Amino acid sequence: MAITERISAADVVLDLGASTKRGLLQTLAAEAARRLGRPEQEILDALQDRENLGSTALGRGVALPHARLPGESPPVMLFIRLKRPIDYEAKDDEPVDLVILVLWPEAEPEGFLPALSETCRALREPVALRQLRAAATPAEVAALLQRHGRSVDSAPEAD
Numbered sequence: 001m002a003i004t005e006r007i008s009a010a011d012v013v014l015d016l017g018a019s020t021k022r023g024l025l026q027t028l029a030a031e032a033a034r035r036l037g038r039p040e041q042e043i044l045d046a047l048q049d050r051e052n053l054g055s056t057a058l059g060r061g062v063a064l065p066h067a068r069l070p071g072e073s074p075p076v077m078l079f080i081r082l083k084r085p086i087d088y089e090a091k092d093d094e095p096v097d098l099v100i101l102v103l104w105p106e107a108e109p110e111g112f113l114p115a116l117s118e119t120c121r122a123l124r125e126p127v128a129l130r131q132l133r134a135a136a137t138p139a140e141v142a143a144l145l146q147r148h149g150r151s152v153d154s155a156p157e158a159d
Contacts, residue, residue: 057090
């Protein structure tokens with residue numbers, strides 16, 4: 001199953017009021033902990049450990065915080081659109097307003113990198129980013145992610 005097909009309207013948060021990167025990561029960890037039944041601090045530590053290796057900002061206002069978690073919990077993916085862009089230490093110095101959280105179980109290592117790669121490809125098109133920023137409802141965001149994910153999957157391979 002494609003990562004963009006794993007994000008439903010229930011996995012979308014629009015106009016989140018986080019004002020700092022740390023505050024955003026704390027909010028993401030709290031929501032993921034609630035969904036997984038795991039300690040919030042464990043998830044926050046995993047996200048911060050990954051950020052300490054380098055910012056997960058992709059550029060053009062998009063961030064992809066991600067981590068692998070011990071055990072066999074199901075993957076968790078959330079899409080968050082911030083009310084106001086925040087500094088996320090992006091290489092292009094653009095503030096971030098679109099965030100996709102990916103938490104993946106260490107017990108399923110084969111799916112993690114393809115999931116991140118697919119997400120990056122689905123979010124590289126300027127049209128997709130404009131549409132995600134303009135979407136009015138979580139259902140619209142989920143439909144856009146699925147449509148852009150499918151268009152990535154059906155795109156011809158470059159030689």
